[in-house]
Amino acid sequence: MIVRTIVALALAALAASACTTASAAQLPTRIGIRIHYSHFDQTKIDVPMGVPITFTLVNDDPIDHEWLIGDDAFHARHRAGTEAVHGDRPNEVSLPAFSVKTTTLTFDRPGPLTFICHFPQHEAYGMVGVVMVKATG
Amino acid sequence: MRGFLAGLAAVAAVLILTTQPAAACAGLIGPNGAVNLLRTTTFAGYHNGVEHYVTSFQFAGGSGQFGSLIPLPGIPDKVEKGGAWTLQRLIRETNPIPTAAPFALAADSAKRSAQVILEVRIDALDITVLKGGGAEVGQWATEHGFRLPPAAPEVLDFYANRSPIFLAAVFDADAAKARGQRIGDGTPVHVTIPTANPWVPLRILGLGKSADDRVDADVYLLTDKRPALLPYPFANGMRLDHSATATTSLLDDLRSDKGMDWVPQSGWLSKIAIDASASQLTYDLAVDAKGTSPSRVAAGLEAPPSVTNPSGQPSGDQLALIGIALAAFGAIFLIRKSQPVIG
Numbered sequence: 034m035i036v037r038t039i040v041a042l043a044l045a046a047l048a049a050s051a052c053t054t055a056s057a058a059q060l061p062t063r064i065g066i067r068i069h070y071s072h073f074d075q076t077k078i079d080v081p082m083g084v085p086i087t088f089t090l091v092n093d094d095p096i097d098h099e100w101l102i103g104d105d106a107f108h109a110r111h112r113a114g115t116e117a118v119h120g121d122r123p124n125e126v127s128l129p130a131f132s133v134k135t136t137t138l139t140f141d142r143p144g145p146l147t148f149i150c151h152f153p154q155h156e157a158y159g160m161v162g163v164v165m166v167k168a169t170g
Numbered sequence: 171m172r173g174f175l176a177g178l179a180a181v182a183a184v185l186i187l188t189t190q191p192a193a194a195c196a197g198l199i200g201p202n203g204a205v206n207l208l209r210t211t212t213f214a215g216y217h218n219g220v221e222h223y224v225t226s227f228q229f230a231g232g233s234g235q236f237g238s239l240i241p242l243p244g245i246p247d248k249v250e251k252g253g254a255w256t257l258q259r260l261i262r263e264t265n266p267i268p269t270a271a272p273f274a275l276a277a278d279s280a281k282r283s284a285q286v287i288l289e290v291r292i293d294a295l296d297i298t299v300l301k302g303g304g305a306e307v308g309q310w311a312t313e314h315g316f317r318l319p320p321a322a323p324e325v326l327d328f329y330a331n332r333s334p335i336f337l338a339a340v341f342d343a344d345a346a347k348a349r350g351q352r353i354g355d356g357t358p359v360h361v362t363i364p365t366a367n368p369w370v371p372l373r374i375l376g377l378g379k380s381a382d383d384r385v386d387a388d389v390y391l392l393t394d395k396r397p398a399l400l401p402y403p404f405a406n407g408m409r410l411d412h413s414a415t416a417t418t419s420l421l422d423d424l425r426s427d428k429g430m431d432w433v434p435q436s437g438w439l440s441k442i443a444i445d446a447s448a449s450q451l452t453y454d455l456a457v458d459a460k461g462t463s464p465s466r467v468a469a470g471l472e473a474p475p476s477v478t479n480p481s482g483q484p485s486g487d488q489l490a491l492i493g494i495a496l497a498a499f500g501a502i503f504l505i506r507k508s509q510p511v512i513g
Contacts, residue, residue, distance in 0.1 A: 070327075071320035094323040095308025130312050131305075154378070158320040 058169050066148075066162075067091045068098050068128065071155060073148070076162035080140065081169050087137045092128040098155065100126045102138070102148040102164060111151045140166040213256050216459060217394060217434055221363040224252040226356040239311065240337040241329035241374065242299070243365045249290045249297050249337075252358030253427030260390045263420045264412045264441045284310040284336070293357045294346035298338045304330040311338065319378035329371065331474050332467065337361065360429050368393070368457035369468045376448030385451055387444040392416055393459045396438045400456040400464035400471070407446020408455075414439060 060081040067074040071094060080086045090100050101111055102124045123136045140146070143166050150160035213224035221243070284302030291297070300307050304326030311318055339359070368391060375385045391397060396413070403410045416439040425433040442455065453471060456464035466472040
């Protein structure tokens, strides 16, 4: 419980920093996303392009979730996919119940990318968010 | 039978879920469509502070395992196979069949983990009574190979904050077939729960459904006297279809079924029809068997004053609330985890 509280506080700090209005160069490179009651606590996140972004993903639910980030074609594949577990790719993270995982991604193009949990009914339930990649130039 | 069961009776609740396609059946049917529980029907009898809860799981074909979690207002004293015709007889009371066959024939048709309180096998059903918070019960389900719908974490907490007791019923379709059960065959389960007032969870019926999906159910309540209900069933997808003194023939018929000798000599029968969209079902049905003031907390209209303390024991407020509540039924339906996960 203490660990989870500390993680929650850390996520809150990360979330606060992520919400700060700033130029792309000032955008956070460490993002915390908490899942509670089958919802992401952040659904709009700005990140800078071209630098590693570390996401800390906390599943606070007693059920499994996943965090998959990509473009529309990527999600179209996963909606019809049959992979039971993800783990080999940094943009595809399986999150068992009450788990915490970290993944690092570097986005090389500006624009929006969507993160979704593709477990049955979860997307329709609202487990959708957007990462907006901002050009740093 | 324990002493407090003697002369027991009264709140009768029957829930009937309509048969619908897999994705729109309150989670009754797994998303793969492999295993179907045709419907869940429930009877809850309440008298002298004890709840008798009878529900029936009907087999609709398929294979593998499937089940449901049912929130309960307290720890049951006994879980056993129910009588053969109680549910059918109640339905017939308010839906008479013009050319009905003799009643006797109806019998023929008829990590953190939660603490396991009771386990029992009834035909092809594995029944487990659990005690724990929403997260604990949810994790127990996950650890036992099932996946809950996405709304489950919130709904489990909603109920666990009122009473940390759940009944998990896992239906083994392969065992059902091996036993020779045919599609449509029901397995009645009788749960005996000491409590102070009836309570019928309705919100849970919408779990796993889309907001516009329909929830159709009939709730029969049999109390010693005319009960007070909250919400009063005239809006939000509820209506009061029947409210009258229970007929002697009904009570006699119920009393003649297996394990139903506690049915009293008199009572009041209410039938509440649920015809709502899933998004309308934000409430439960609280009942005051004495006809005075049902609990707003039990109805889901107010949050409980406190939640389970770290010891896992219910607080004094919860004990009071548990006393207010009666057997619950509903369906947090477990999806077989061995099926491929989309994603």
